[in-house]
Amino acid sequence: MRTRFSQFLATVSVAALSLGALPVTAQQAVTETQAPANSADAPLVAPDTAARRQQIMPDSFADLVEKVSPAVVNINTTSVIEQPTGPVFPEGSPFSDLFREFGFPTPDQGQGDPRFGGRGQQQAQRANALGSGFVISDDGYIVTNNHVIEGADEIEIEFKDGARRKAEVVGTDKQTDIALLKVDATDLPYVGFGNSDDARVGDWVLALGNPLGQGFSASTGIVSARGRALTGTYDDFIQTDASINRGNSGGPLFNMDGEVIGVNTAILSPNGGSIGIGFSMASNVVGNVVQQLREFGETRRGWLGVKIQRVTPEIAESLGLDNENGAMVTDVPDGPAADAGVKSGDVIVSFDGNDITDDRDLVARVAQAPIGEKVDVTVLRDGKSEDLQVTLGRRETAEGTASDEQSAPAETSDDTLGMQLQTLTPEIAAELGMSGDQQGLVVREVDPSSDAADKGLSQGDVITEAGQQAVNSVSDLRDRITEAKDAGRKSLLLMIRRGGEPRFVALSIED
Missing domain, CATH: 2.30.42.10 (PDZ domain)
Structure with a gap:
């Protein structure tokens, strides 16, 4: 498990895209969607096996919107929260004595006071929030952001044709902010994932969702950047200037073939509104997470068992390396890497036959590798290349977050x-x-x-x-x-x- 403990607290912050009854914090960030209206036996738009069509300015996006929109859904959540019913003043406040006379809580009133519970009177209230999502199978599996449904007591899916169905949580992954839901249905129209690695800066993209609770909405833009990281270990965001706002959380980002290449998750904004800098978690990350949630109800990521850092130009020069590719090992605690002979100071340059560009690349590749299997790892040590074989462990087990250990x-x-x-x-x-x-x-x-x-x-x-x-x-x-x-x-x-x-x-x- 890796919980996102770090937060954006700057004036210009990553703003949440979901809509709730309470103020949205800068750490949240999500999108919303709409869903099925017509039945279908296959994805609304099947992956194009031919060469990608040339990216030119289309005459209209209407045909694409018409094809994929039935699989986009609105997600309504309800949760019970406690709110203080009266003002609470800090110790020494000039208002303390005045409000004490009227029965309001103050810090010097006993923490065990049954009227205040030490925090002032609390009253349970129901709060509603809105988000987006999209159907990925005809039997009702739906993808959205974890923060859209986190803490919800009830989840209701609203489809584009107005139909409403209750949803259950299949599994969630806080690391990538992804949740998988399930509704009881058959023959729903759905969409499929595309290869986000094929998306190029400048490609056209289409975002669908429920911005600001206004209902189904479409916006277009281009891929502005690739490989953006915000606060997470497994971040691989596509940056886009397609207009996405609060309420778009969990909604899909489509390429021109009608494939989902990202899940709209966050925006960079000084005021919470869109300024043309939005972030969608890449489909190649999401697809792997969804597959594991669907099969196991939780993630099962590979674990190498090393602490690493980026190879800087200075480090590369000091080690006599030709470039800064690879990930430098700083520590090797007990685990798979230590058992295989990896040492502190090694530079991992290849993993499972793939060249490693930097530390983030290694983390992503290890996470997606199958646990319990031997993987070839190449390291540079003392100027020489050495080939090792590592039997990967499971990260969730190493961190104590696997479901079979939580009890x-x-x-x-x-x-x-x-x-x-x-x-x-x-x-x-x-x-x-x-x-x-x-x-x-x-x-x-x-x-x-x-x-x-x-x-x-x-x-x-x-x-x-x-x-x-x-x-x-x-x-x-x-x-x-x-x-x-x-x-x-x-x-x-x-x-x-x-x-x-x-x-x-x-x-x-x-x-």
Whole structure:
């Protein structure tokens, strides 16, 4: 598992494309779509096996829109959220005394006050959000963005002909922000994936979706750039100037053959509106994820077991290399690469018969390689080329996020002190900018109504101590909680590291 802990906080930020009842944060970014109206036994537009038609200015996109639009759907989600019913003032506010007289919560009112729950009164409310998606099979499989449906209690698919169907989640992948849904249907019109590697800068593209909740809409543009990365390990975005906005999240980006070459996910914007810089996750990434979600309900990525960095011109010169191709190995923890003889300082220049251009290229190729199989790896070591064979492991297992491991209480927890926690792995530690030998528990999610949220804990924080003792597993933390309760204490002192910086936080352990 790799959770996107880093976020865009700049004035010009990546804006979410989904529409919800709450303000959309700069880290979200999605698109919306519409769906089937007429039955079909094959993709609405079959892949063109002949040479690609010359990219010239078409007289109209109407024929293409008419062919593919029945497979584009709107996605409506409903979720229950808690909202404070009154104002909450910080300690020392001149309004504290005034509003205390009227019964509103203030920080000096007990955290256990039943009226306020320590956070002010909370009232459950239903929130609706909108997104897009597209049908990829006649029996009702639908692709969208994970952030469109994340946290939803109900998901309803609206097709172009007005029909509505309830959808279930087959699987999700936060790493690529992709979700696979399923509706109970047959003979739906659907579209297929194209080869995103064939898309050239300057090619025409068509985006379909439900921008700003206005209903079905089409926009066109060109491929502006290829291989863009935002915040994720597996990012491979196609940049386009086709107009996409909030509500387009999860919608398809078509080439002129009617093939999906991208899933509209994010925009770069100073105000949340389209300025002609949109990003669609490349279909070659999405297709592999969807295949695994459909087969297993989760991703199963290859794992090499190395820490790597880009080969800079200075590094290449110092090693006597002719170019900067390849990925330099900085560390080799226990794992497949170590077993095969890969060493720190090696430069991986070939993987499974493919030349490696840089570190991102290696990560992508390893992720898509079959686990449990031997793969040829070529490294440059001391100026000489060496051929090795590595039996790839599974990344999700190495990170402790595989479904068959999530039930193990020593690895993860559903709810401990209002948090979902996971044992820190070397891979996650590296992503958080921490030492690979750092031990502790990484915070995956925080209940917004918990004391942990009150004290400022958030996703990506790492708990290294509890009760002034090291914690290396969820069971360690639960033991410290039990010891503190047995000693009659009402809170437990935790050491939290965020960005490597430590601080102490005392959390309530009262039931």
